């Protein structure tokens with residue numbers, strides 16, 4: 001399922017900052033990198049593509065679902081079921097354990113990933129691959145930034161979403177773990193034919209992305 005943006009315009013209320021996207025398609029299985037300077041609008045564009053922010057005009061369509069046609073509650077349900085989000089600040093619940101954080105989206109949406117048992121297995125496998133399984137029962141407040149980042153990545157993928165949005169998911173990682181995370185995200189995208197949209201400053205990662213977009217070209 002592809003993601004399509006058409007004639008989108010957005011301004012933060014009371015701010016001079018705005019974005020305009022005439023047309024953009026993210027094809028399933030072909031990751032898109034969003035690039036640009038700090039404050040350039042990368043996170044804003046990501047939030048518009050996920051329906052966390054509503055555009056002033058234009059549409060974002062995920063597969064056959066037009067996000068702007070949904071109510072806020074229906075958008076939330078769509079996100080829980082179909083979207084994996086890796087936030088820049090991780091957005092973990094630090095009073096919960098690694099296990100509880102990763103399984104959280106499936107608690108809100110038990111049907112995701114064909115039932116909770118399968119989801120729990122997927123969560124365990126992801127935590128092993130991301131080398132955080134040794135911390136499974138620890139609260140995330142006790143983990144390093146790089147470990148917390150990998151918990152956020154496992155949580156975003158455990159319910160096997162069709163659309164994955166990652167805001168600088170390798171920013172807190174050493175070179176080895178950066179490779180681990182990129183391989184996982186790219187393997188996941190290929191195997192599930194998901195759409196992956198990733199914000200990054202890391203120019204070394206550029207060859208991995210068949211599609212690239214610079215936000216400087218979109219500001220209005």
Ligand SMILES: Nc1ncnc2c1ncn2[C@@H]1O[C@H](COP(=O)(O)OP(=O)(O)OP(=O)(O)O)[C@@H](O)[C@H]1O
Pocket residue numbers: 012013015017036037038039040041042043044045
């Ligand atoms: N809630 C908000 N209200 C008003 N302006 C905002 C809001 N959030 C962000 N902005 C402004 O919008 C612009 C784009 O911000 P955004 O966070 O999208 O940039 P970015 O490219 O992701 O930056 P960074 O690389 O530093 O994370 C900035 O000028 C920022 O100050």
